Amino acid sequence: MANDVLRKIKGIPLIYLLLFLSSFLLFVSSASARIYESPYSIEVAAIPNADIEPPVTTITIGTPQYQNGANLYISGSTEITLSAIDYGLVPSGVNYTEYKMDSDSWTRYGNPFKLDNYSDDQHTIHYRSVDKVSNIEIEKTTTIILDKTPPETTISASEELITGVTNIVSPDTRFYLSATDNLTGVKATQYRIDGGEWLDYLAGFTLSGAGTHTISYKAKDNLENEEVEKILTVKLISIDITKQKSLDPIVLAGAWGSTGEIQTAINNLASILSSSGLSYYSPSTDDEFKGSLREGKYNTYLLIDFE
Ligand SMILES: [Ca+2]
């Protein structure tokens, strides 16, 4: 068998043997080059200065928020979001983002956060990010004014309201609301009567219907911080009909008799009362006169005795 192979090789011209040998060596060298190709490319990615740029962090202030001139107001329920993108020739990626309030210490950022544990005031949020090769972003700041407090509303009336009692009022009594807010400002003041529909307060209002009434009132600021409803209970006394009639004098004129002389006197009296512009009623008997007195519906009584 081996002799057969040797005999066949001996039969091949030398030039073919050399060509075969050189092809074989070329194949072996290119195969070894391929084997070392992969680790060589990893070394290229790790060359110095591939990432010398820090990340860039962006802050987003959620709602509610209220901009008034240069001032940005937020409430205790407003969410603050930070997001970062890394830069560089070959960015290594954001390692972490951190923030701090005012002069507090840095806190690693995880999820959107609120400032409900801070006091109502102006605060500065500092924030920055660091990439995976320790490039640190120069810190940025955003200043906000935190307002977690609803307005306070007070009620007053055209007559003095006494604290601690059920005040007696009339249909003419006018009620006024006044709301003040600590920082953001009052957005709306509302009231409702006897638990009815809420109405926007625009100007003084009155009540109607004799009896006990409740006036509920509240206000909210420009960040929707809403005051807890306050209630004033009053008793309305309506002006009765007799009292209203008293504004227009009505005279009960008692003069009665059967003789011509008395009747003339009665007619003269009626004429005088009419010309005076007074409303009057003249009973025809003394019993009728007394009955009218008992009813109490006249405010002036005139009894003429002709005897
Ligand atoms: Ca970077």
Ligand SMILES: [Ca+2]
């Ligand atoms: Ca407020």
